[in-house]
Amino acid sequence: MTTTYLEAIRQGLWEEMERDPDVFLLGEDIGVYGGAFKVTAGMLDRFGERRVVDTPISESAIVGAAIGASFMGLRPVVEIQFSDFISCAYDQIVNFAAKCRYRWGAGVPIVIRAPSGGGIHGGPFHSQNPEAAFVHTPGLKVIAPATAYDAKGLIKSAIRDNDPVLFFEHKALYRRIKEDLPEEEYTVPIGKAKVVREGRHLSIVTYGAMVHVALEAAQLLDGEGISIEVVDLRTLLPLDEETVLDSVKKTSKAILLHEDTITGGLGGELSARISERAFEYLDGPIVRIAAPDTPVPYSPPLEEAFLPNLTKVVEKARWLHKY
Numbered sequence: 001m002t003t004t005y006l007e008a009i010r011q012g013l014w015e016e017m018e019r020d021p022d023v024f025l026l027g028e029d030i031g032v033y034g035g036a037f038k039v040t041a042g043m044l045d046r047f048g049e050r051r052v053v054d055t056p057i058s059e060s061a062i063v064g065a066a067i068g069a070s071f072m073g074l075r076p077v078v079e080i081q082f083s084d085f086i087s088c089a090y091d092q093i094v095n096f097a098a099k100c101r102y103r104w105g106a107g108v109p110i111v112i113r114a115p116s117g118g119g120i121h122g123g124p125f126h127s128q129n130p131e132a133a134f135v136h137t138p139g140l141k142v143i144a145p146a147t148a149y150d151a152k153g154l155i156k157s158a159i160r161d162n163d164p165v166l167f168f169e170h171k172a173l174y175r176r177i178k179e180d181l182p183e184e185e186y187t188v189p190i191g192k193a194k195v196v197r198e199g200r201h202l203s204i205v206t207y208g209a210m211v212h213v214a215l216e217a218a219q220l221l222d223g224e225g226i227s228i229e230v231v232d233l234r235t236l237l238p239l240d241e242e243t244v245l246d247s248v249k250k251t252s253k254a255i256l257l258h259e260d261t262i263t264g265g266l267g268g269e270l271s272a273r274i275s276e277r278a279f280e281y282l283d284g285p286i287v288r289i290a291a292p293d294t295p296v297p298y299s300p301p302l303e304e305a306f307l308p309n310l311t312k313v314v315e316k317a318r319w320l321h322k323y
Helices: 005-019 043-047 059-071 083-097 100-104 131-135 148-160 210-222 241-251 266-281 300-306 310-322
Strands: 002-004 023-027 052-054 075-079 111-116 141-143 165-170 178-180 194-197 202-206 228-232 235-237 254-261 287-291
Touching (some): 002 005, 005 023, 059 083, 131 165, 194 241, 202 210, 202 241, 202 310, 228 241, 241 266, 254 266
Parallel strands (some): 023 075
Antiparallel strands (some): 141 235, 194 228
8 A cells, every 4th residue: 555654654653552552652732633744643542642642832841751751661752843843852852861871771762753854835943954963962863764664664663762762754755755565564773774776876875855856866867877876874873884885985976965954964974984984985076965054944936945956966966977
């Protein structure tokens, strides 16, 4: 059966709620309303108000409550209505959840779901990609799936993990990306990237919604005789460095693509690792394609100019191929 990215996440949550009575959900408007994007629609009726908990509008309190519940043996799944407001819970996440394992050996098995990304004309407070701040934080796991298959498999793995996981879901993928999913249960391992398209001339390393932009560019450029390999990171922390380096060593050229702003984005870290560990394999400069260092515009034409897109990727890929 064809399943959307949104429905895949919903199925993963539902299956884990059925499998493990210690799993419960909490967040703003997730119960009666079914969530801002309807990911949790129907779950209150099925699992009851003790396992689907509507909360006040206080991200710090929501995450703090989840951490406390995890210490009591539960496995909370938090929904941050828009990832932009995860900053309100930054202290709870980075100074407590991320450090409990190191500090006194206590796991914090919570999942924080964070709908992120632009392309929906949500403006500067509902379109951000804040993953880089958390990739910088030891003790966390950070996931950003691009496909329905991975979204379902990774949300299930995240819920079963014994440490805090941030799960960034790109809003523009919710109903646009669809695929047939296996009927049998499956999970996707955390920390393992995937080569989603083989190529010879250059590698595009990316994640989230930009995977689909990279694949579209690769298909277009294939007609020009330019063979592009696309690596979907899937997990940003821990980073699957081996898969990235193997791809770059194979093609000798790298484009690092992400929707997040360029300064301090994951592309800089990837570039440093490639330079340190695969420099002798490179036949051209490492290219970063990302958003400029501005807030996300509300105006549709300005947002289109702000976001990385097919035209920008194709232009840079042509340039790098000729280098």
